[in-house]
Amino acid sequence: MSVAGGQVAGEVVTGEAPAEEEASRAPLKRRDNRAWWLVLPVVLSVAFTAVIPLMTVVNFSVQDVFSPVDRVFVGLEWFQSISRDPEVRAALVRTLLFSAQVLLLEIPLGVALAVVMPRRGAWVSVALVLVALPLLIPWNVVGTIWQIFARGDIGLGGWTINNVLGINFNYTLDPADAWITVLVMDVWHWTPLVALLAYAGLRSIPEPYFQAAQIDAASAWATFRHIQLPRLRGVLTIAILLRFMDSFMIYTEPFVVTGGGPGNATSFLSILLSKIAVGQFDVGPAAAFSLLYFLIVQVFCYVFFTVLTRSGR
Amino acid sequence: MTVILDRVSVRQRGVTWLDDINLELADGMTTLIGPMTAGKTTLMRVVAGLLTPDSGRVLVAGEDVTKISVRKRSVAFVYQQFINYPALTVYENIASPLRLDPRFRRDGVDRRVREVAELMGIAALLDRRPSELSGGQQQRTAIARALARPVDVLLLDEPLANLDFKLREQLRADLKTMFAGSPGVVLYATADPNEALTFGAPTVVLGEGRVRQVGDVAAMYAHPPTLAVAATLSDPPLNLLPGVVRDGRIELPGMAGPDSRAAVLPAPGAPASGRAVLLGIRPHQVTIGRYTPGALELPAEIRLAEVTGSATFLHLLLDGGRHLVAHLPGTQLFTPGEATVAYVDPAHVFVFDEDGGRLLATGAAEVDLRG
Numbered sequence: 001m002s003v004a005g006g007q008v009a010g011e012v013v014t015g016e017a018p019a020e021e022e023a024s025r026a027p028l029k030r031r032d033n034r035a036w037w038l039v040l041p042v043v044l045s046v047a048f049t050a051v052i053p054l055m056t057v058v059n060f061s062v063q064d065v066f067s068p069v070d071r072v073f074v075g076l077e078w079f080q081s082i083s084r085d086p087e088v089r090a091a092l093v094r095t096l097l098f099s100a101q102v103l104l105l106e107i108p109l110g111v112a113l114a115v116v117m118p119r120r121g122a123w124v125s126v127a128l129v130l131v132a133l134p135l136l137i138p139w140n141v142v143g144t145i146w147q148i149f150a151r152g153d154i155g156l157g158g159w160t161i162n163n164v165l166g167i168n169f170n171y172t173l174d175p176a177d178a179w180i181t182v183l184v185m186d187v188w189h190w191t192p193l194v195a196l197l198a199y200a201g202l203r204s205i206p207e208p209y210f211q212a213a214q215i216d217a218a219s220a221w222a223t224f225r226h227i228q229l230p231r232l233r234g235v236l237t238i239a240i241l242l243r244f245m246d247s248f249m250i251y252t253e254p255f256v257v258t259g260g261g262p263g264n265a266t267s268f269l270s271i272l273l274s275k276i277a278v279g280q281f282d283v284g285p286a287a288a289f290s291l292l293y294f295l296i297v298q299v300f301c302y303v304f305f306t307v308l309t310r311s312g313r
Numbered sequence: 314m315t316v317i318l319d320r321v322s323v324r325q326r327g328v329t330w331l332d333d334i335n336l337e338l339a340d341g342m343t344t345l346i347g348p349m350t351a352g353k354t355t356l357m358r359v360v361a362g363l364l365t366p367d368s369g370r371v372l373v374a375g376e377d378v379t380k381i382s383v384r385k386r387s388v389a390f391v392y393q394q395f396i397n398y399p400a401l402t403v404y405e406n407i408a409s410p411l412r413l414d415p416r417f418r419r420d421g422v423d424r425r426v427r428e429v430a431e432l433m434g435i436a437a438l439l440d441r442r443p444s445e446l447s448g449g450q451q452q453r454t455a456i457a458r459a460l461a462r463p464v465d466v467l468l469l470d471e472p473l474a475n476l477d478f479k480l481r482e483q484l485r486a487d488l489k490t491m492f493a494g495s496p497g498v499v500l501y502a503t504a505d506p507n508e509a510l511t512f513g514a515p516t517v518v519l520g521e522g523r524v525r526q527v528g529d530v531a532a533m534y535a536h537p538p539t540l541a542v543a544a545t546l547s548d549p550p551l552n553l554l555p556g557v558v559r560d561g562r563i564e565l566p567g568m569a570g571p572d573s574r575a576a577v578l579p580a581p582g583a584p585a586s587g588r589a590v591l592l593g594i595r596p597h598q599v600t601i602g603r604y605t606p607g608a609l610e611l612p613a614e615i616r617l618a619e620v621t622g623s624a625t626f627l628h629l630l631l632d633g634g635r636h637l638v639a640h641l642p643g644t645q646l647f648t649p650g651e652a653t654v655a656y657v658d659p660a661h662v663f664v665f666d667e668d669g670g671r672l673l674a675t676g677a678a679e680v681d682l683r684g
Contacts, residue, residue, distance in 0.1 A: 208396045209396055
């Protein structure tokens, strides 16, 4: 579990059985190390795709780089300065708050959507296509759509709020408006993913469960609470992990819509990171920042996964 | 209490699942037997009220309930799959049908749950969840759930089919005693003839959405009125050999030698009508290498012997190219490829009309094919 963190749920679950099997067979066989050759391709590809790039980041994070030939080892100095930086701390709080709101909105909404989607008949495919539509749009296009849609002058949504509902709404000036715009955009974009996962989970429930509930004269809520929800545990675990990771690392959409503003209102960790890494080219602090960022995601996913898989057993 | 199905038909997407079913189910247990896709589950669902028939009526105690929702009916259902509420304990699972029933107040629920759990042998498991139980315990819980609330109609749809052999035997015996004094109508669906014969209850044979036969299961087994009934009630499957009536005998084409007793079955009093028949032979009526006078002799080649310990299933290839399975007692050893002779007492041969499958005679001696 410590190796995979929360990333690959399947590995964690199935990890134990083969080891046990191997141990029970071991005394029967003489030593044979040829199996390592079979693992080698995986080790190599993971080395090139994950470990080596990560190690260059680790390398930068402990050095002060003035030029490619002029660098100084600084130990954990960058880690200390990043973790004490008030701007980073503010962004962390902001990002955590955003992720929490995303989960609180998208998970119940997605499940509700899945419950009301038709289970059979001609409307199934229509509902699926309609729900899946936002997922097919590239992220920067989603940002562009909402950047225009929410504008008070030419955007349908922004105009309606200002002129029909009579509420003063301007996401380029008001921090709360900007926050709401980014949040609603994320809900619009990603609730369908939760809905599709939950729908797949609901579809896998055998019909007799619903019949049994009918025979017991169970209410719709009781049916949901005692049959559908327990059977959604697995997919909801995945949905929560995916939505947490994704929202915690959100970059493209707020970058397109608000650019992190107004002020720092929607400046999430990723936006701040890219400002330090690309904007200011502070490679050392950016590398330390990245590693801390990575660590936070890992820890949260581990906690979510552990809590969700253990509770209710 | 009686349940009456009056000309009930169910069609879905051009498939007829139930075709003009007329049935009267009396108090106590009735067995519903039929092969897969016979319409058993559909019929159970109609009786329960989970499915409204396309035509016909369902009457419970004289009252037409065809259009009444299952929520308002007094039914319980046990499925082949082990259906329990996954997040509730065994106790809560059994209690859930009682919660909405005014006959059970707070302490009444508790007493009834413990009573039924005791009856089903799961009293020690009340705090567990279904996922922590074995298949047999899960199904006991599901049956306890169904038994907890006294209902007019209790439906069990192949409840033992997903259990392993030993559990099935044990639970079957338990159920038999449990339903013996049960008030209300109990309808038990199965595809297993042994189950129907063990229960010995009034039995309905269903096939292709129609009622094939209703009656005493032992009598139907001994004297199946049609090929379909005989096949449904035979496990292992009935051997079928095509024959033709010629010169007062039934000949099995491809096997009749000029001076051989083999393959010639006397059919006294029958005309040389050229009528095509099917001989139905239950596997346990076939013997090997032990000639009894008057027996039908079938020369064969041994293809395969399956030994289960208490029995040996011998697969034979007859001279005419037909296959025959013999169910022999105990462990017997055979060499595949060797020639042998299978004997069958003509008295234990069913003769069916090839056209329509009607039973013409039980035992070749009674064959009368003039009709």
